[in-house]
Amino acid sequence: MTQVSLLPRSAPFKEDDIARLDRVLGGATPLQRAWLAGFLAGLDAGAQPVPASAVSPPRAAEPLTILFASESGNSEKLANDAAKLARRSGFKPRVVDLAELDLAELPKAKHLMVIAATWGEGEPPGRAASGYADLMGPNAPRLDGVDFGVLALGDTAYVEFCAIGKAIDARLAELGARRAIERVDLDLDFEKGAAAWIKGAVEKLAPATPEPQTGNVVAVDFAGRAGAEPSREPVTAEVTEHINLNSSRSAKETIHLALSFEDGAPAYEPGDSLELYPENDPALVDQVLKAAGLAGDDALRRTLLSERDITTLSPATIDRFAKATGHDEARRLLDSGEARAWIEGRQLIDLLETYPAALSAEHLGDITRPLPPRAYSIASSRKEVGEEAHLLIAAVRYATHGRARTGVASTHVADRTRTGAKLKVRLKPNRHFRLPADPATDxxxxxxxxxxxxxxxxxxxxxxxxxxxxxxxxxxxxxxxxxxxxxxxxxxxxxxxxxxxxxxxxxxxxxxxxxxxxxxxxxxxxxxxxxxxxxxxxxxxxxxxxxxxxxxxxxxxxxxxxxxxxxxxxxxxxxxxxxxxxxxxxx
Missing domain, CATH: 3.40.50.80 (Nucleotide-binding domain of ferredoxin-NADP reductase (FNR) module)
Structure with a gap:
């Protein structure tokens, strides 16, 4: 194959040198070219005489500690995103897992960003439990002189929403640290809110004077090079096996689901999960529409089927409902402090039927949140099953307050999905649940x-x-x-x-x-x-x-x-x- 010449023949090099440079640059990646551009610019700048008055003393980048507590990997990803942004803003960021925190090092942080998830009913992520206990314990050091900000992730389906982030925020202030930016508490649809908070936190914590630069230095983010992580974009999969692994006499129903992919399976490893995008039970959607006085709105029905969470009920849901409808009894339920006990075992349909009110489609959109995907551990190795991924999903069925309930994703798979059906899924890597690197390890x-x-x-x-x-x-x-x-x-x-x-x-x-x-x-x-x-x-x-x-x-x-x-x-x-x-x- 004839190689395309990158350098013009008029370039100030000998013909042999042009050929050699073409061979090198022709096979270089965009990252390598960017590095070379920055290197040459810096080399050129260093060779130029600089007036003494223009020379600034070298200054090290400002240190920033980004501490995360993560169960599913969301907080960790956000911490790494924050590090990339901070690096471009004059920081030298250090990302630390709360599970591996040396508490004695914390007072040296000077600038501290915390991104913390809450697990279940107000508990820290499992891996971070010990580090969290140390931070909250009596031997935690004073943090005078440390500026901090906390981003809390949680799930309004649980009563103790964002409890860990809230507790860490209060504890850091109690230990003498200065709150540089107010804490933000985010639900499952956290992406936009998290990006905005991280940007604001970096600006609030940023050095007062940016590090001076001389010359035309090109900054390259080597940590973010292409191909470093598998794609997390949703893809469509076809169900090729749908098998109930329990016997017909079992009280349980556990589905083995085999998925195939037209363009090849996501680049998963053992220990990773697939997030499955489910649809709500059509019968429950119809009940919600009827209770809201919106039966017959086909466009809204389609939206509720696949886009909105119509099962989760939380104090925040009741608050949005009371604001949208002006319902006095719903507001009294909140103001009396009884809402937390009342929502136990109940869902949105119970709220709509207990406190009848006429709602618009916009109201129902405001009251509900986006329907989140459900993550399931992948039950296969690509080395054995090829371009497939297998999942193991137990159908969730129960009854509370006189009403039958079902799990959104699990019964979407068990009851309304069969071989040949298409599902939207997304890879969720989990680098904290990997096989040992040495296959000789037990x-x-x-x-x-x-x-x-x-x-x-x-x-x-x-x-x-x-x-x-x-x-x-x-x-x-x-x-x-x-x-x-x-x-x-x-x-x-x-x-x-x-x-x-x-x-x-x-x-x-x-x-x-x-x-x-x-x-x-x-x-x-x-x-x-x-x-x-x-x-x-x-x-x-x-x-x-x-x-x-x-x-x-x-x-x-x-x-x-x-x-x-x-x-x-x-x-x-x-x-x-x-x-x-x-x-x-x-x-």
Missing amino acids: IIMVGPGTGVAPFRAFVQERRAVGATGRSWLFFGDRHFTHDFLYQLEWQDALEDGSLTRIDLAFSRDQPEKIYVQDRIRARRRDVIDWLEGGASFYVCGDAKAMAKDVRKALVDAFADVKAMSPELAEDAVRKLERDRRYLTDVY
Whole structure:
């Protein structure tokens, strides 16, 4: 192939030099060309004589610590976005995970930006729990002279909305830091609000005098080079398998969903998730429209089906409803302080039927929020399934206040999706839940119910790469006969050696309940032996009870096997967490 000449023949170089430069520049990436442009500009500027009066003393970039507490990765992404912007504004940013914070270093921060998510009912993200406890504890250092700002992320579906961000904001001020920008609390549709707050925070915290520059220096963001991260744009997938893994006699319904992609699967790794964009139950949409006095508005119905959250009910929802309608009784519910107790187990339809009021389509749009996607752990390895991705989704069905309720995404998949259907999904990477870099490392996996999904991907991946490390799975559900998800696959994995050991806990197969944490206690000597040999420990599943119980079981195991005090046993587990050998993906 003939190479296109980049330099004109009139360039002030010999012909051989022009040919050599063409060969180099022709194969260079845009990043390499930008670097070379900046280098040459700086080199040229350095060669020019500069009047003494124009010379400014060198000044180091202003330090900025960006502290994040993240469960799903949103806060971490925003922290990295903030670092890019701060770097262009004269800062030398340092991004720190609260899970890895050295509290003694915090007083040196001078400028501090915090982006903190709240998990569940007012709890810190699992990985950040220890760091958060230290910051809130009696030994936290004074922070006089530190300027700070806090961005809080949360979910108005929970009563304790943005509780962690609020608590950190108050604590930093209590420790003597100066609030440079007011805290902002954001819901699931946080992108625009977060970008605006970060821009304002960088401006408020920025050095009073920008660092002087001489010469034509081109700034290049090498950390943001193309291809550094997989695309997170939504894509369309086709359902190629839709299988209920529970027996017909089970009280549960767990769907194995196989997805194919016309242009290839997103570049996921074991441990990542897919966010699924669901549609609301059409029957519930019709109930909401009827209660709002808007039945027959087809355009609004289409919007409610796929774009608005019509299930979440929070004090903020009631407040917006009262403002839109002027409903006195709804306002009294808020003013009396009874709203938090009243919304427990209720949804938007309950509010509309309990406090009837005529609403416009605009009102209903103002009262509701955008319908967020739901994240599900990917249950496959691309090395084994190729250009597919598999998900494991349990249908959520329950009843409260005399009304049947369903999970938005889970029953969209279970009830209204079949083979051949199209779904919109988006990759959600999780670099904090990865397999060990060394395939010779042993792993222990704890995943009851749908928590087993990422471990199916782990086992497939380790089989494909020929990993020599041992793999041990703790799995549990209700009944062996009806609820043993992927039973045949685990048996095959045991036979081919990609799974070394499996321990099962089926809670309803005997009079006393047995859970995965009970199996860990029963196998505690072997568990501690594996961990002392360098194994990594993974937990996926329910955050409210299971994950806490498993962690306590491991602390108890250290205390018993190693004859440790409870405090030293706790320190042993915290060390595993700090060393990233105790990893969780909970929901």
